[in-house]
Amino acid sequence: MSDDGSAPAYETSASMPNNYGTTPLAVDVHGDKHDPASPTYDSKERDFTDRLSRQPSFLEHLADSRDSQFPVQNRGEIERYFHGPRNMTKHSKWPIVMRVQGSIMPQMILPLFLVGGWATLITCISHFYHNLGINNILLTVLGFVVGLSLSFRGSTAYERWADGRKYWASLIQTSRNLSRIIWVHFGEREGEEGKVDILRKRSAMNLILAFAVALKHKLRFEPDVAYEDLAGLIAHLDTFASQAHDRNVMHPHQRHYGNPLERHLPIEILIHLSAYIESCVRNGTLSLAQYQGQALAMISTLNEILTGTERVLDTPLPAAYSISISQISWIYVMLLPFQLYKFLHWTTIPASMVAAYIIIGLLTIGSEIENPFGEDVNDLPLTTYCRQIAKELDIITATPPPNVEDFMSRPENLVMFPLSQEGYPSWKARSKGDIRAALRAMSILSPSREPTLDESNISTRTMSFSRNTTESV
Structure with missing residues (x-):
């Protein structure tokens, strides 16, 4: 926040990363990448890039702390192999039973050593001093309870993981629909106002991406x-989150609650999106009530997604359940050496470790996937989802809204394919009776819509059927 109490005016530069998290090359108005050093590089574009590079960047003061901001990308190979990022295909050559990335093996090392030491102690005492073996009836009685507990723990944890994925799938779908409506159905006025409309539509679609990020x-x-x-997408907004940000103390990687004003950024982005839709209604670029209702309904859907993900995040399994299930599992595992020694003797030690890996492993998996929004290997790849949205927005805005007259009337439009290889202009020159006869022939001659007939047979049979139908009429 600046000294005068206003929100900081964040400026962008050519060194600012694009939506995909990488530093872009110079891009012209058509989106083509150029090398500034090449002789074909336009001088105006070079001057524009030079002016941008001289502007103070909002992200320049983050250079010293970027390693701590993005710990996943800067982890070593060994640490990344155990903790992420999520990239299961990188180790897909190994059989799934031998994979480590994504498994709970690293977290099980200490518990297995603990159980192994405990089983060794009980076995040695029973062998050299006094037999501590007990009846194995507890294996049956407690095993049933432990099984129910672990089943409940795993099912509730996976339900949260699945709910998180459903909400993000809904976010991607809503982003696609809203961006499509904005780009195609929001009008563009003539002259300079039309240029403003294009820039505003792209800015609104950037806000959709900003909401996801x-x-x-x-x-x-x-x-x-x-x-x-995120900074390049919301720096121009007047938000409480920007006002709460301290530019002199940069620790954005720390997880904290801090000032409650910092936690409302997604809601504030939705407010700005709603304000944009309202402005389009007022200036006449969004005049149809149908599209007005659809756009506002999608804003409401984004708000529902926000609320749903907060529910998944803030409503874990009650502590009483978690503590009790953990205690039941560990009690069962620690009692195993007493019950197994009478039958297995020294084999009690590896048997106890195997049983502990199964039982404590299932318990650990429940804890691992209970919060699906983190950065571990088994968490949802939220960064990938945001990158997907950004790429799709770029595809949508890469060309103007299609003109129906342009793409419908092209000769390449084989309207009767696979019945006929003739294009739209040829069929437009025919009578309505011929067109309807061809449509009927498609259902008779090629019901599977597979182009198995050669072109000459298609043309002959189509015209014969057309003449017969016309004469009967």
């Missing part, structure tokens, strides 16, 4: 605004 950071307890994938 802000939601990702919020779910990861990262309520700041100084993240590299």
